[in-house]
Amino acid sequence: MRAVVLALMLSLTTLVAAPAAFAVQPDEVLSDPVLEARARAISRDLRCPVCQGESIDDSNAPISRDLRLVVRERLVAGDTDTEVVDFIVARYGEFVLFNPRAEGANLLLWLAGPGLLLMGGGLAFAYTRRRSVAAGADAGLNAEEEARLKELLKS
């Protein structure tokens, strides 16, 4: 299996994913559709600890099945969504979170986009303003353009 994964990684495919088979098995599905929907939503955002970037919802690894069952057990026991996620994170670490928590160093990750947008936006605004001030200064032609116009008219 390791050779296969390696081959996949080295070959330039768009995806590094284990061969798909069946993710959520029919026997796992909860009878309560509301709880089941919550379970699906939670497990879509939890990463399978042993796969190549698959959620436990998509993965057919045995550990993913176990985790899916744990999620459902906790939900049936009455946990909130956050409690279920915390329960799993406490055991497997934040590695399983596809949605990194916006805390500590992760703030850099979350704020990098908006920060750069603001910075770039400021620069772009200043640049555009400079160009437009230059535009406003001469409603007519500048000296260079005058000269060129004269030359064109002559020829």
Place this chain on the structure above:
Amino acid sequence: MIVELGHFALILALAVALVQVILPLWGAQTRNAALMAVAEPAAVIQFVLVLASFAALTYAFVVSDFSLRLVVLNSHTLKPMLYKVSGVWGNHEGSLLLWVLILALFGACAAWFGGNLPPTLRARVIAIQGMIGVAFLLFMLLTSNPFLRLEVPPLNGEDLNPLLQDPGLAFHPPFLYLGYVGLSMAFSFAVAALIEGRVDAAWARWVRPWTLAAWIFLTIGIGLGSWWAYYELGWGGFWFWDPVENASFMPWLLAAALLHSAIVVEKRESLKAWTILLAIMAFGFSLIGTFIVRSGVITSVHSFANDPERGVFILAILAFFTGGALVLFALRAGVLEAKGVFAMISRESALVANNLLLSVSAFVVFIGTIWPLVAELFFDRKLSVGEPFFNAAFSPFVVGLALLLPIGSMMPWKRGDLRRSLRLMLPAFVLAVAVGLLVWAMQTQKSTLGPIGVMLSIWVILGAAVDLWTRTGRDGLGVRLSRLTRLPRADWGKAVAHAGLGITIFAVSAMLSWKTEDIRVVDIGASYPLGRYEVTLANVEQVQGPNYFSTMATMEVRSNGALVATLTPEKRTYPVAAMPTTEAAIDYGLWRDIYLVIGDQQANGGWAVRSYIEPFANWLWAGILIMAFGGGLSLSDRRYRVAAGAARRAAAMAPAE
């Protein structure tokens, strides 16, 4: 023998590439026409040599020459011919050879079609192209030689990864490489312009078609990959924000930004330094993509140790080209003075906003992709960044772009009138919002994404239509219609590509919002409801394929008793590679795909079955193709077909812009 000739051709290509770098650069510096003239034949000869090498490797795969290590690892005698050929690039070494082949092809194209370039610029462009060739040829010969022989050839090969044995994936890498490597032309032009210290409208007119071509290929390549993921991976997803996908998406975003900023350089001689920087970054991200994929450093930090040599080599290439170009940029960007002035409200400033949104969104994808690595290296945290992050952090940029697009694309150059533009687009805006609200009220699954997607796509598509229509002037309907047919292809290309983006936005949000899923155990002969359809599992049988065994189900889909489709989802096992794959069966439709997957047999004899209704899935592929088609239309515009130099002279005679 043929294999050795291929190997030898590759080494010769390296020697020729070295000549291609040194003599023309030297010649351009000393204005020596004879030395500069070496560039073209060298580029063509390098291409022919790499082509010969590629042909030799393909031959080895076709005849299943198992004395070649690469063939043993990636092929098998029972494999269908198509996949024997696609096996050539279905692995690290072979795909690298394809990469270099395309690189050499672009270099040769610069020699063939660069006749109207100023001689020094042409010599430098070809030399820089050759320099990239030298780096990758060295990389291949030193760390990833595809022509390594085995002392004791085995009787048969180990087969290509079954997931790759698929028509969609057979052609996906070549397109993607044409895109990645096509951006090397923009890079070479940028570096050559920095050395020359001159960027003008003519430069932009030469650079833009290459970027456009690269962008078209990237679009098609990404589309093919996404389509493959959709039908092959068995759960109907089409985009996973996987590092390897992101690696192709970042150059796509930057290429799109470059396309637009090059227009400003071409028409208005502004944004020169920024355009150069974008050209450097676009190719830089192609290299980063190559690094991510080849080294495995992002997917798993540990596999980096499996192949440190390759990873470090690519990192060195990346540092040399991107770093070198950026240093050159820092030294020379000052000489590139902008000429055109423009008002706050103008096409120029709209394109600045477009560039800001596209490049920051590419940066967001980038930081999300490398964050796990950064967090582990600097903060000692093992974490993951996946779909929820990208959806939250990336989508706002799409919304912003889509909102801005119709207004910006219609804005006049230099000085626009926001009120006039808004007035023109008001009906479209009202219609888009009204339809969005209607969809929101009508939908059964309450989603906000769906209606917003509908609204944005109508806004963008109508915007493209209004843009075209306003270009026909103010006369009667008949006159305007006939003018519509005579508009330049670039105008049509722009409208079509923008409409394609609108369709893509619609399809993505529809598929994310209104998918129906059903998981259950079904006995043979039993039926179950799926949306407004009824599905019957008629039969399950064992079938043997050319190089696999298959468990094939026959399932009938009925609507009100009438048969809609008979589908045969499969579960395949490839004994040589010892890998199972799922072959979903899909009934493609205009409004929805019915997507069926067969799973394992259960203890009670029933079969696990997964069924989906994917709404508007075909619109996604259509939207992507329409975008690419729009790019093609624009590429075929008259001003690129006539000699750029002649066109420039004509423009100078009659300055109508």
